[in-house]
Amino acid sequence: MSGGGSPSRTRAARARRPRFERQLPQQRRQALIDATIECLKRYGHEGLSIRTISAQAGVSVGLINHHFPNKNQLIAAAYRHFNSELVGGLQAAVARAADSPRARMRAFLEASFCPPNLDQDALAVWVVFWGLYRHSRLIQRVQRDTYRGYVRLLRGMLAERLAQARAPHPRRPRRRGRPDLRLAAIGLTALLDGLWLEWCLEPGAFRPAEAVALCEAWVEDLCRR
Amino acid sequence: MSGGGSPSRTRAARARRPRFERQLPQQRRQALIDATIECLKRYGHEGLSIRTISAQAGVSVGLINHHFPNKNQLIAAAYRHFNSELVGGLQAAVARAADSPRARMRAFLEASFCPPNLDQDALAVWVVFWGLYRHSRLIQRVQRDTYRGYVRLLRGMLAERLAQARAPHPRRPRRRGRPDLRLAAIGLTALLDGLWLEWCLEPGAFRPAEAVALCEAWVEDLCRR
DNA sequence: GCTGCTGTTGTACGATCGTTCAACAACGTA
DNA sequence: TACGTTGTTGAACGATCGTACAACAGCAGC
Known part of the structure; x- marks a missing residue:
């Protein structure tokens, strides 16, 4: 209606709203990845359709x-992005913390139990990705690439935390039953993930x-052994 | 080919293999539920199609x-069955155990970290169900109905276990920082679920x-506080 | 203002989805 | 043996799926 019917380059024709906007491939790819994650949050596994995602991205x-x-490549890219957002956020939180093993561990834990990580929508997204894991x-591959960074971060912090706890008494003999770092990391990861899962499933059950x-009590117990 | 072309009731006609076998609704329903779970184990979320499930059930x-x-009703019925198999199996293991809080707790833990519960296929099934949770x-409803039994079982065992630990010194004052039963149950559940999840994702990382x-060490620490 | 490239559109296609339903047939009953 | 009940079949329906592709159009460079 509002002008532009003529093919001649009148001012009105030039001023009309373009039907779409071209973007650089990198930007558009990221927008599609964001739309994919948003669809997963809103509609779960059913949100993983080309039409739903493209509509969300406009x-x-x-x-x-x-x-x-x-x-599948889009979904994998979305999973990679989602994973690196998590690990990157945790690393940043640790980097911002005071320069002590205890403070870094606390920063890591608090970041783990805060938005955007502690989020029911986020769980919904994770769960769909996990469901794809076995058959994709x-x-x-994305899981293998990104999980390594998470484990390294957590294990490193736990190692320096335990080392600090032993430091005041370097010659004290290692007590029987002191768990090795490997099992300690496994246990802490499990406790962390389990609590995170529980909260997302039932946010009212306990406070972050x-x-x-x-x-922290778990780590403290480890240090006292 | 092999006889039976004639509609007359010859002996060959009566002896021919029936094209299908009628079953009681209850039996057929259970067969369909089993097929649904089997499809989930084999194909993940993509196994949740009417044609895949009916083919699996024959x-x-x-x-x-x-x-x-x-x-959806079939899926919900499968989820209900899967849940009650888990809770029933754990209850049975506890009932078979020796009559002491410690033995019961150990039986519960060992059953949790044994097949058929500790199984990569089982995780694949759980994860798909969890993915449906938010939007179904x-x-x-099934989750709410069945999870209650699990929590009650675990909480009961933990309660008697902690009570026993206090029993020898009934008049000892409650120490500062002793966690209440609620938090203890939350923590144990998280540790249990987290370890179970970790093992299913990476069975080589540690032994059951x-x-x-x-x-058990975590419970022991609780008792000592 | 024109041209070329390429990001973008939207229709079309075949496959598969959940569900319906008329016809079939197994089997208890008389 | 004939009948009636009802568990079972399988074709068919419309909807939606992922992908392909020819046509369009935004925008930079000349």
Whole structure:
């Protein structure tokens, strides 16, 4: 209606709103990844459809296959992004903390039990990705690539925390039954993940601060052994 | 080919293999539920299709809607069965154990870290169900119905275990910082679930016995406080 | 203002989805 | 042996799925 019917380059024709905006591939790819995660949060596994995602991103159905070879590659890219956001956020929180093993561990735990990590929507996203894990080599590869960074971060902090606890009495004999670092890391990871899972499933069951306290108490017990 | 072309009731006609076997609704329903779980183990979320499930059960596509009003009801029934198998198995293990709080707790833990509960296939099934949780009221209802039994079992055992630990010194004042039963149950559940999850994701990372030991050490620490 | 590239659109296609339903057939009953 | 009940089949329906592709159009460079 509002002008522009003529093909001649009148001022009105030039001023009309473009039907779409071209973007750099990198930006568009990221927008599609964000839309994928948003769809997972809103609709769960059913949100993983080309049409749902493209609608969420405000683009046409054909665009996804222009930027990604197929749907699975988009999902894997979204999983990679989601994972690195988590690990990156935790690393940043640790880096911001005071320069002591105890403070770093606390910062790590508090970041783990805060938004955006402690979020029911986030659990919904994780769970769908986990459900794809067994039958998608792409997802398995992303998992292997990113999980390493998480384990290294947690293990490093636990190691320096335990080392500090022993430091005041360097010649004290190692008590029988002191768990090795490997089992300690396994246990802390389990407690952390389990609490995180429980809270997301039933946010009213306990407060995030209680989860942090439970984890810290666990580490304290380890140090006292 | 092999006889029976004639509609007359010859002996060959009567002896021919029936094209299908009628079953009681209850039996057929259970067979469909079993097939659903088997499909989830084999194909993950993609196994949740009417055709896949009916093929697994060896019946036609139409039969499912004869025994279940729709697909979601079948899935919910499968989830209910899967849950009660778990809780029932754990209860049975506890009932078989010696009559002491410590033995019961150990039996519970060992059953938790044994097949069929400790199983990668089982995790794949759980994860798909969890992915449906947020967007299916049916699944939410089943979860609410069955999870209660699990929590009650675990909480009861932990309560008697902690009570026993206090028993020898009934008049000893309650120490500062002793966690209440509520938080203790939350922590044990988290540790248990987290270890179970970790093992299923990476079965080589630790042995089931180590998981049991970690949980028992955690309970021991609780008792000593 | 024109041209070229390429990001973007939207229709079309075949496959598969959940569900329906008329017809079939197994088997208890008389 | 004939009948009636009802568990069972399998074709068919419309909807939706992922992907392909020809046409369109935004925008930089000349």
